[in-house]
Amino acid sequence: MARGRFITLEGGEGAGKSTHIRHLAAWLQQRGIEVVTTREPGGTEGAETIRSLIVEGSVDRWDAVTETLLLNAARHDHITRLIRPALERGAWVLCDRYVDSTLVYQGTAKGVALETLLQLHTLSTGPLWPDLTLVLDLPPEIGLARAAGRHGIETRFEAHDIRFHEALRQGFLDLAHRFADRCAVVDASTPVADVSAAIEAVVSKRLGL
Ligand code: TMP
Numbered sequence: 001m002a003r004g005r006f007i008t009l010e011g012g013e014g015a016g017k018s019t020h021i022r023h024l025a026a027w028l029q030q031r032g033i034e035v036v037t038t039r040e041p042g043g044t045e046g047a048e049t050i051r052s053l054i055v056e057g058s059v060d061r062w063d064a065v066t067e068t069l070l071l072n073a074a075r076h077d078h079i080t081r082l083i084r085p086a087l088e089r090g091a092w093v094l095c096d097r098y099v100d101s102t103l104v105y106q107g108t109a110k111g112v113a114l115e116t117l118l119q120l121h122t123l124s125t126g127p128l129w130p131d132l133t134l135v136l137d138l139p140p141e142i143g144l145a146r147a148a149g150r151h152g153i154e155t156r157f158e159a160h161d162i163r164f165h166e167a168l169r170q171g172f173l174d175l176a177h178r179f180a181d182r183c184a185v186v187d188a189s190t191p192v193a194d195v196s197a198a199i200e201a202v203v204s205k206r207l208g209l
Contacts, residue, residue: 001090004034005207006083006128008098011136012168013158014143014150015188016195017096020136023196024203025094031209036086039096040074044081047074055155064110068117071102072124079125099125100133100175100183105157108171109164132206134199135176136188140165143188 007024009017018039025035041051054062054070062070075098086093099121106112121127140162147158176183184202188195203209 004087004089004091004093005131006087006093006095007203007207008095008100008130008133009136010097010100010104010133010172011188012138012140012143012165012172013155014145014147015136015138016146016192017136019192020134020195020199021094021096023192024199027196027200028092028094028203028209034089034091035094036082036091037094037096038078038082040078040098040101041071042074043078043083043095046077046081050074050077055157057156059156059159061156064106064112067110068102068106068112068120071106072120075099076124079128084128095130098130098133100135100172103175104168104171108174109167130182132203133176133179133183134202135172135183135185136195137169137173137185138188140169 025037028035041054042048107117176185186198
C-alpha cells in the first residue's frame with residue numbers, strides 16, 4: 001500500500017479552513033480515497049486536552065516559549081498516534097493547521113527564533129513536513145469578523161489587536177514564498193464555491209490527481 005498524502009490548511013482566524021477541509025475531504029472520498037480529517041492543536045485525546053490549555057484563558061496566560069513547548073507536545077502525540085499510522089495505511093490526512101502556524105504565530109508574531117522552532121519540529125515529528133500546504137489568504141478584518149460572528153471571541157489568539165493579525169497574514173505569505181514547492185496561496189475572500197474550486201485545482205496539479 002502506498003503511503004497516503006499529508007495536506008495542511010493554514011491561514012489567519014476565520015479564513016474558512018474547517019469548511020474547506022470538509023469540502024476537500026468529500027471531493028477526495030468521491031475519488032475513492034480514504035481521508036482522515038483532523039486539527040491542531042488537538043486531534044487526539046491527549047492533544048485536545050493540551051489544546052484547552054493553549055487556546056483558553058487570558059492573552060498573556062503563557063509566554064511564547066511555554067506556548068511553543070505545549071504545541072510541540074500536542075503535535076508529537078498527534079503525529080505518533082493518529083497522523084503517521086493513517087499515512088502508513090494509505091489514508092490521506094487533511095489537517096487544520098500544523099507547523100506553519102507555529103512558525104507564524106510563535107515565530108513571526110511572538111518572536112521565537114526560526115532555528116529553535118525547526119529544531120523542535122524535528123524532535124516532535126521526525127521532521128514530518130506536509131506534501132502540500134494550502135494557505136488561505138484574506139484580509140484580517142474580514143476573517144476576524146467571520147470568526148466573531150460564528151462564536152464570539154473564542155481563543156486567546158483572536159483577542160490580539162489587528163496589527164498582530166496583519167503580521168500573521170504577512171508571515172503566512174512569506175512562508176508560502178519561502179517554501180514555494182510545498183505551499184500554495186489561495187484567495188479566501190472569494191465565494192466559498194470559488195475557493196473550493198481553486199483548492200481542488202491546486203490539489204490535482206500538485207499531487208497528480
Ligand atoms: P483554530 O482556532 O484555527 O482552531 O486554532 C486555534 C488557535 O491556536 C489559533 O488562534 C492559532 C493558534 N495556534 C498557534 O498559535 N500555533 C500553532 O502551532 C497552532 C497549531 C495553532
